[in-house]
Amino acid sequence: MPSRQEICDYVAGLFSGCRFQDHSNNGLQVEGKNDVNRVAFAVDACQRVFTQAAAGKFDLLLVHHGMSWGGGIKMVSSYHAERLKTLLGHGISLLAYHLPLDAHPEFGNNAVLSNLLGLEQREPFFPYDGDTIGFCGQLPAAQAPAELCARLEKALGGRCLTLPAPGNPPVRRLGIVSGGGGEAIEYCRQQRLDCLLTGEIGHQHVHYAWELGLTVIAAGHYATETTGVQALQKKIAAAFPVACEFLDCPTGL
Numbered sequence: 001m002p003s004r005q006e007i008c009d010y011v012a013g014l015f016s017g018c019r020f021q022d023h024s025n026n027g028l029q030v031e032g033k034n035d036v037n038r039v040a041f042a043v044d045a046c047q048r049v050f051t052q053a054a055a056g057k058f059d060l061l062l063v064h065h066g067m068s069w070g071g072g073i074k075m076v077s078s079y080h081a082e083r084l085k086t087l088l089g090h091g092i093s094l095l096a097y098h099l100p101l102d103a104h105p106e107f108g109n110n111a112v113l114s115n116l117l118g119l120e121q122r123e124p125f126f127p128y129d130g131d132t133i134g135f136c137g138q139l140p141a142a143q144a145p146a147e148l149c150a151r152l153e154k155a156l157g158g159r160c161l162t163l164p165a166p167g168n169p170p171v172r173r174l175g176i177v178s179g180g181g182g183e184a185i186e187y188c189r190q191q192r193l194d195c196l197l198t199g200e201i202g203h204q205h206v207h208y209a210w211e212l213g214l215t216v217i218a219a220g221h222y223a224t225e226t227t228g229v230q231a232l233q234k235k236i237a238a239a240f241p242v243a244c245e246f247l248d249c250p251t252g253l
Contacts, residue, residue: 001035002240004028004060004093010239011062011232014107015100021130024098025068030084032093036060039236041229042247043222045094047079050086052247058092061247062232064109064225066096102178103133107231109178109224110134113197116155116227117148117176125175125191126184134177134184136191142170145195145215152197158223158250163206163216171195171215178224188214199224200253222251 008028015026029045040058042049045067053061067073073080087094102109114122114135124132143151148171149160174195177184181198182205188196189212196214199221209216230246237244 001037002242004032004034004036007036007039007060007236007240007242008095010236011095011097014232014235015097015104018100018103019131020099020103020128020133022099023069023129024066024096025070025072026066026097026100027095028093029066029068029096030087030092030094032087033059033091036093036240036242038243038245039233039240040245040247041233042249043225043229044249044251045083045096046249047083047086048249049247050083050092052249053092054086054090056245056247057090058245060093060095061087062095062097062229062236064096064098064101064229066098067094068096099129099131099133101228101232102225103131104228107228107235109228110176112227112231113176113178113224117151117174117197119174119176123191126177126181126187128183134175134181136173136175136188136193138173139171142172144168144170145217148195148197149217149219152217152219156219156223156226158220160220161218163209163218165194165213165215166210169194169215178227179221185209185212185214185216188212197224221253 125136182201
């Protein structure tokens with residue numbers, strides 16, 4: 001049975017090449033029991049996930065969106081207290097990786113999405129907080145936006161919002177930025193892309209995209225960020241003799 005530290009060190013090693021100035025305090029955020037037999041994976045550190053992890057008798061939980069950001073938790077009250085009670089009361093360690101899990105070239109959210117679409121001539125895309133976070137490239141063949149949206153809905157299990165460019169042109173070259181990627185729209189013009197695939201965009205981004213002649217597909221913040229933790233789950237399951245499970249807790253966004 002591996003120790004908590006062995007698993008933490010292994011995951012830290014996987015992300016050792018990332019250079020982000022991340023607002024997330026990546027790594028071990030809550031220290032639970034030392035021995036690890038069962039590992040859970042989820043997108044968000046939230047009470048619903050913690051309750052599932054406790055019911056499933058998991059020893060360690062690895063998430064994309066953790067609990068500790070910036071200067072960390074200032075006061076342990078309200079929902080922070082309830083969350084910590086659940087974790088500490090059941091000896092569950094919390095491990096979080098934010099931007100590194102978006103950007104990793106093998107099992108990051110954007111790499112997995114690129115593989116899913118068969119993206120060719122792949123290049124790093126969209127500089128963010130000290131490193132590039134996404135990928136851009138070319139589809140094997142041009143596709144109508146609605147067709148591309150249907151593929152993503154089938155693969156990710158969520159609903160896509162498609163905002164076609166004027167004239168509804170087909171998509172061949174696209175950029176991929178999981179989660180909230182509206183700020184990448186300007187970089188799409190620099191890379192001469194037809195489309196941005198992201199999780200969600202803001203109201204103001206709709207006008208920018210339209211004026212730049214860019215199609216945007218918003219496939220869901222949650223849905224686009226389930227891909228990395230599940231790919232990392234496979235890595236850990238192969239590296240350690242532990243039971244692994246993804247805890248699905250969609251937000252609808």
